[in-house]
Amino acid sequence: xxxxxxxxxHGAGFEWPAVALREYKNDGSPHRDIxxxxxxxxxxxxxxLDALVRYFEIKAGGYSTLERHxxxxxVVILRGRGQVILGERVESVAAFDCVYVAPQxxxxxxxxxxxxxxxLCVVSRERDRPLLPTPAELARLRAVPAxxxxxxx
Amino acid sequence: xxxxxxxxxHGAGFEWPAVALREYKNDGSPHRDIxxxxxxxxxxxxxxLDALVRYFEIKAGGYSTLERHxxxxxVVILRGRGQVILGERVESVAAFDCVYVAPQxxxxxxxxxxxxxxxLCVVSRERDRPLLPTPAELARLRAVPAxxxxxxx
Numbered sequence: 001x002x003x004x005x006x007x008x009x010h011g012a013g014f015e016w017p018a019v020a021l022r023e024y025k026n027d028g029s030p031h032r033d034i035x036x037x038x039x040x041x042x043x044x045x046x047x048x049l050d051a052l053v054r055y056f057e058i059k060a061g062g063y064s065t066l067e068r069h070x071x072x073x074x075v076v077i078l079r080g081r082g083q084v085i086l087g088e089r090v091e092s093v094a095a096f097d098c099v100y101v102a103p104q105x106x107x108x109x110x111x112x113x114x115x116x117x118x119x120l121c122v123v124s125r126e127r128d129r130p131l132l133p134t135p136a137e138l139a140r141l142r143a144v145p146a147x148x149x150x151x152x153x
Numbered sequence: 154x155x156x157x158x159x160x161x162x163h164g165a166g167f168e169w170p171a172v173a174l175r176e177y178k179n180d181g182s183p184h185r186d187i188x189x190x191x192x193x194x195x196x197x198x199x200x201x202l203d204a205l206v207r208y209f210e211i212k213a214g215g216y217s218t219l220e221r222h223x224x225x226x227x228v229v230i231l232r233g234r235g236q237v238i239l240g241e242r243v244e245s246v247a248a249f250d251c252v253y254v255a256p257q258x259x260x261x262x263x264x265x266x267x268x269x270x271x272x273l274c275v276v277s278r279e280r281d282r283p284l285l286p287t288p289a290e291l292a293r294l295r296a297v298p299a300x301x302x303x304x305x306x
Contacts, residue, residue, distance in 0.1 A: 004240065004255075005253075005255035005256075005258065006239035006240060006242075006252070006253055006254050006255045006258045006260065007239075007252075007253050008237070008239075008244045008246060008250055008251070008252050008253075009250065009251040009252075009253070010249075010250050011249030011250055011251060012247070012248075012249050013249065014249065015249075016249070016251070039229065039251045040227040040229075040251050040253055040275075041227060043253075045253070045255075046225075046227075046253050048225040048255065048256050049225050049227055049253070049275075050203060050204065050277045051203065051204040051227060051275050051277065053227045053229060053251070053275055072199075072201040072202050074193040074194060074199075074202055074204060074206045075193075076192065076193075076206060076273065078231075084161070086159035086160075086161075087157065087159060089159075091161045093161060094165070095165075096163075096164030096165050096166065096167065096168075096169070097161055097162065097163050097164055098161070098162040098164060098169070098192045098193050098206070099159070099160075099161050099162075100158075100159055100160050100161075100162070100193055100196075100198070100199050100202070101159050102157075102158035102159045102198075102201065103158075103201050105158065105159045107159065120229065120273070122193075122202075122204050122206055122275055124203045124204065
């Protein structure tokens with residue numbers, strides 16, 4: 001019944017001093033003005049968690065990579081407003097909205113509202129690598145006017 | 154690449170109209186003024202998620218059940234302030250703090266600060282049932298003055 005392994009990671013105002021502020025990705029994929037922090041699940045003492053809780057923040061005008069993968073995303077918007085591309089659809093999102101990104105659904109989060117967009121994204125520790133769209137897939141997405149207007153790649 | 158199965162669950166101000174507001178537990182365990190919502194992972198279209206994202210809210214003076222289980226918790230405080238018992242320790246928590254509750258650690262969240270305490274709690278879909286403390290375990294926890302002062306059972 002020991003609490004030795006349990007702990008609190010303190011935060012305030014979308015800052016967590018003990019959590020590393022990371023580059024979003026460094027694989028050359030298209031993205032802009034987005035950062036990543038793993039709030040829970042990454043530290044050595046947290047390996048019992050099957051899920052990782054990450055906090056992403058996109059500055060006004062920025063966007064995440066357009067990608068798909070087999071693992072789903074559970075997203076909770078915590079800060080600001082923006083839009084998300086979910087396959088052939090575009091949805092506006094704001095703080096408190098939750099987003100379910102289904103397996104293999106192309107998705108991209110965009111801070112299009114002149115303010116930042118911050119969100120928690122929960123994923124399984126064991127997961128497949130994201131795939132970028134092929135030229136054919138990109139052409140199909142671009143055939144949808146609402147998506148084409150927004151898409152950054 | 155279809156977005157047919159992806160979706161947004163809209164929320165605002167700690168309310169999510171499309172999400173059922175649930176009784177915290179109905180198993181007779183000790184708790185007070187606490188509600189539960191499963192924001193993501195419960196709907197039929199969200200079964201690909203291995204994790205459930207729940208939002209719990211405790212009114213001022215309320216508390217969750219003191220319990221332990223093998224599955225860990227990943228908690229992100231979203232609203233208000235309070236305290237959490239983590240085994241033999243007591244920690245103050247406020248919005249933005251994250252809490253890792255380790256396997257088999259007795260834990261109880263308490264809205265002791267005269268305001269509500271609202272938090273996300275991520276768990277695996279497949280998980281063991283919580284256990285209440287035995288009289289011997291309760292006596293051991295009560296032997297810790299900081300815990301004894303706070304404990305509600």
